[in-house]
Amino acid sequence: MKKKFLSILLTLTTVATLAGCGANTGSENQTDGTKEAATEQAADGETVDIKIGVVGSIYEDLWANAVDTLADEGINLEIVQFSDYVTPNNALANGEIDLNAFQHQIYLQSEIDQYGYDLTNIGNTFIIPLNLYSEKIKSVDELKDGDTIAVPNDPTNEGRALKVLEAAGVITLKDNDNFNPTLDDIEKYNVKVTIEELAANTIPSTLPDVTAAIINGNYALDFGLDVESAIYKDTVLDEEKYWNLIAARTEDLSDPELVAAYEKVVEAFQTDATESVFNDTFGGYFIKVGWDQDRLSEYK
Template sequence: MKKSFTFLAGALALISVVFTSCGEKKLNTVKLGVVGAMYEEIWAPAKEALKKEGIDLQIVLLADYSIPNTALANGDLDLNAFQHRIFLEADSASRGYDLKIIGNTFIIPLNLYSKKVSSVAELKEGAVVAIPDDVTNGGRALKVLQSAGLISLNEKAGFNPRINDVVTSKVQIKELKANTIPAALPDVDAAIINGNYALSFGIKTESAIFADTSLTEKNYWNLIAANAKSLKDPAKVELYRKVVAAFQTPETEKIFNETYGGYFIKVGWDEDEISARLAE
């Protein structure tokens, strides 16, 4: 009697496992590394859409920019989405990573703001203008100032010009840490502010006295990256195609515009980066 009961219990347990396995749809897991809590909201529509296709997009929030490419190169992540092309190229070159762009996401404008004047024309000779002190954003900021007619740069300056490349200037340029510039805005006549920091301080894009003119510059486009090795697997390629497609939708753009006030601008959504990588 006892043996029969034990056998019956075991059989029922086995049947339960079989039915559970058949009833539950196994999801393909894709780990996506990001830096900044805002990405969880930006990727929320894609995550929901992918779940319906049997794909579990796991957003892995990382502490700083030094981690995602290392994790991707080591295989701890499937994809990451936190950087623009310049950062990817520089980081890959310095660390020996073989990472590839598989999709474009957005560009964050680098606008000129002021608490003291309402237009560039109102800036007087010798006005103090703050810009980020890092190479990438600093160089981009100088090009914005040149477009605004406030400075001129040496024609031989590289892609990322520096202060010593300024030939003529109507203003005094003050280099500050990018994250400190929003707080310093009242103390200077104008400032170039990174979009993410402007957003954090409640500075609206429409309040800019001069808008960034570099939005079509691909090097400033943010992207989705994959390990080159993974692109040799056709199954992963198709999986990544679905992730890119799920992000590049009107639902994502709605979050750009309505939740983040236009600080994220879609770019390159019509370009098939995966096919371009496979053709290399």
């Protein structure tokens, strides 16, 4: 079941822009009501209710330890499931939920640009690596002229895949600061391979037909490929725009009580217990990143 929903989760990484939902005309009053209720609860020392939106049941596992920790600190963190990747930001902007945690920074920015949402990243969660797999060779050094490498054909993942191939020494990209490079941005093939662009979800099944392939973590897991079987592991993990995050309404960050509560939520997620879930439950397909950043520092 976890494998099934992991596929749903990582569909996000392959999406640059999705169709939107209509605005909620009553959002201002709804947001104010949620905010005031949470503030009053915190001031009275009562249990604070916080709703966090996610997409996919896998988040129940990822957040389980945080939910338990926060309960001991007087915060009732309710996981609210959504069935698509457009609704959670709309729901957050409209005050139907207090936080969400389902997207990386590129996607959040695309939603802000498209719909005008005033949302802020308050804490980093993880990155999901893109690794190189093969059924025909055991090392990148075995690649030779004429071999074929499959890469995802969507803009976000193809750009990441090409950066992985560059890090592996297979290609050299032009120095043009293109964050999401395409095949046109390849300056040199250090090994004269053919790069085949395919839909990310189909790539695992093509492994017998290609020399190697860059495979999204969720699809690799579904196909029975563990991290250790990769012939080259993604080292391009310092690109912050690929990091997943926890988002809040920017206007709520002017309230010290809410900031304090949200900080506890971030801290409850960024723990050794959560990292153990990344490694033990999901085989290292989630990697913690940016946990040393205090994204709420300017609001305290």
